[in-house]
Amino acid sequence: MQKESWDDLRFVLAVAETGSVAGAARELGVNHATVLRRIAAFEARAGQPVFERTPHGYRLPPDQFRLIEAARDVAAAVDGVERLVSGRSGQRQAVRITSTDTLCTMILPPIVAELARAGTQIDLRCSNRHLDLSRMHADITVRPAKALPPDLTGEIAGHLGLATYASSPDVSGWLTAQGPLAKSVVAEWQADQGSTADSSGGADSFLVLRELAAQGLGRTMLPCCVGEADPRLVRISDPDLEFSVPVWVASHVELGDVARLRQVRERLVAALGAQSRLLSSGQGRAAA
Numbered sequence: 001m002q003k004e005s006w007d008d009l010r011f012v013l014a015v016a017e018t019g020s021v022a023g024a025a026r027e028l029g030v031n032h033a034t035v036l037r038r039i040a041a042f043e044a045r046a047g048q049p050v051f052e053r054t055p056h057g058y059r060l061p062p063d064q065f066r067l068i069e070a071a072r073d074v075a076a077a078v079d080g081v082e083r084l085v086s087g088r089s090g091q092r093q094a095v096r097i098t099s100t101d102t103l104c105t106m107i108l109p110p111i112v113a114e115l116a117r118a119g120t121q122i123d124l125r126c127s128n129r130h131l132d133l134s135r136m137h138a139d140i141t142v143r144p145a146k147a148l149p150p151d152l153t154g155e156i157a158g159h160l161g162l163a164t165y166a167s168s169p170d171v172s173g174w175l176t177a178q179g180p181l182a183k184s185v186v187a188e189w190q191a192d193q194g195s196t197a198d199s200s201g202g203a204d205s206f207l208v209l210r211e212l213a214a215q216g217l218g219r220t221m222l223p224c225c226v227g228e229a230d231p232r233l234v235r236i237s238d239p240d241l242e243f244s245v246p247v248w249v250a251s252h253v254e255l256g257d258v259a260r261l262r263q264v265r266e267r268l269v270a271a272l273g274a275q276s277r278l279l280s281s282g283q284g285r286a287a288a
Helices: 003-018 021-028 032-046 062-086 101-106 108-117 179-183 185-193 206-214 259-274 276-281
Strands: 052-054 057-059 095-099 122-126 140-144 152-166 174-177 199-203 220-223 242-252
Touching: 003 021, 003 032, 003 062, 021 032, 095 108, 095 259, 101 108, 101 122, 101 206, 108 122, 108 259, 140 152, 140 259, 152 206, 152 259, 152 276, 174 185, 174 206, 174 220, 179 185, 185 220, 185 242, 199 206, 206 220, 242 259, 259 276
Parallel strands: 095 122, 095 140, 174 199
Antiparallel strands: 052 057, 140 242, 152 220, 152 242
């Protein structure tokens, strides 16, 4: 690869990974115009556009995902050569995993630590919003959901148990799922049960809902791994007030057979499967 081709490809990779021209400029330490010029130069040599220009910025079409994955491989190879020449040690190519605040706090850290000890660097991105894998915001998602959307491929690693908790059985009123959680299965269940009509407040995080419930502000639906671990809360024993949802480990369909991501997904599925009791009932501890 000619030097100028690799230099331009670095700019393409930065836009894809940061999600914007401005983000790429900050990461590379250049101005906005330089990023635009380098992307245009790369696209001119390629004879086709890499990004779709939208009112919200540059969007990477799914048919270009493999180009970005190849660019990452080139970046890792170039960095490896530079390390050999200079004698320095360098970072491994990180796998970006996105998940909910519950799983990022209660379940995933020991699993990420085990992956790190095995030589796989993980960037764990906590968000109750579903990060857009079609915009390369993450490589793998670990998400509770009834089903995967058509643009994702993966498998069920376990089931997340949910139940109703309060500071005492006598507490009335419901703390409801809001914000990004308003699209969750919990919000759907609360709407079906009419809980929203008896709302005493709410939050956009199960960890925050736990804290509000512990203050006696209402009942709330929580993952069992969150509710059972808190001695301030009691579980409301009623089969109608609990259920479970699959936990998926998935990537975008265009990256489904990329070896390094497939291997990490397989290890995540196995590790989560080993924590099935903690996921489903909140009993036991995450493996260290």
